[in-house]
Amino acid sequence: MDIKEIQNLIKFVAKSGASEVKLEMDDIKITIKTGGDDKGESTTYVQQIPMGTAHVAQAPAPAAPTAAAPTPAPATDENSKYITIKSPIIGTFYRKPSPDKPMFVEVGKTIKEGDVLCVIEAMKLFNEIESEVSGKIVKILVDDSSPVEFDQPLFLVDPS
Template sequence: MELNFSELRELVTTLSQTDISELTLKGADFELTLRKQGAIAPATAPIVAVPAQEQSVTAPVATVSMPDAAPAPTATPPTPPPSADSNLLEITSPMVGTFYRSPAPEEPSFVEIGDRIQTGQTVCIIEAMKLMNELEAEVSGEIVEILVENSQPVEFGQPLMRVRP
């Protein structure tokens, strides 16, 4: 198994966008360990940087230390401040991913402002690593605010919608 530099760069980028702190790939002639900075490393593990001009990784052991995942700057507007209505409940993102209001671009949104929702009803999709995850409401009530635009990246715990129970 060979891993060229662009594949390695894509792997590092993908890993930095997850909550995985360490990943080890083993091939017949190499072992590659990717570890985010701050993760506990074995005392005997060497840290070897892979030069940018190298086209394939075939070293017996290569370890790349990555900085903690910092989200890339995006055009996402800041989350609005909490509403004055303190009895509103928030539906938050359970993961990092991309927010979608409908099951497909040409289909209607799962919910709109003013819609009544029930517990267990699908309210949106969060795409993470090419997997579409339907997010079900954990509360019943009326959708008062939708805080994220369609197709925008979201963070873990980010408020997506506000619901009046």
């Protein structure tokens, strides 16, 4: 994506009236925030994503407005050895398949590829989120029945 395309995207977002737009492609991440009060102000963040980074849960990012503030990913040294499993969609996070059933996973449980970790409800559909890695659940970052955003960290997994 060149500078001219980014400028055209900024103009389009400013005219659309959206307060925030996030666009994520293979090698670039763009966040455009507008003032929202018709002053024509906008803030754009362009971030190059280094090639070779592994994304645990990845889905195409729609260029649609979102209203929630970005959630900071845990980036402390102690968590750097863990794999972060992120939400592939926007919706409501549930740790169990139904209120009377046990939780899918608990802290300390060993998981393998393909194990169901949680479900995310989006537009009355319950989407099972499966693990793409094997390891041990170290931390659950979201409370049950909480809303989650696209790419929001859900679990920390120790792959060793």
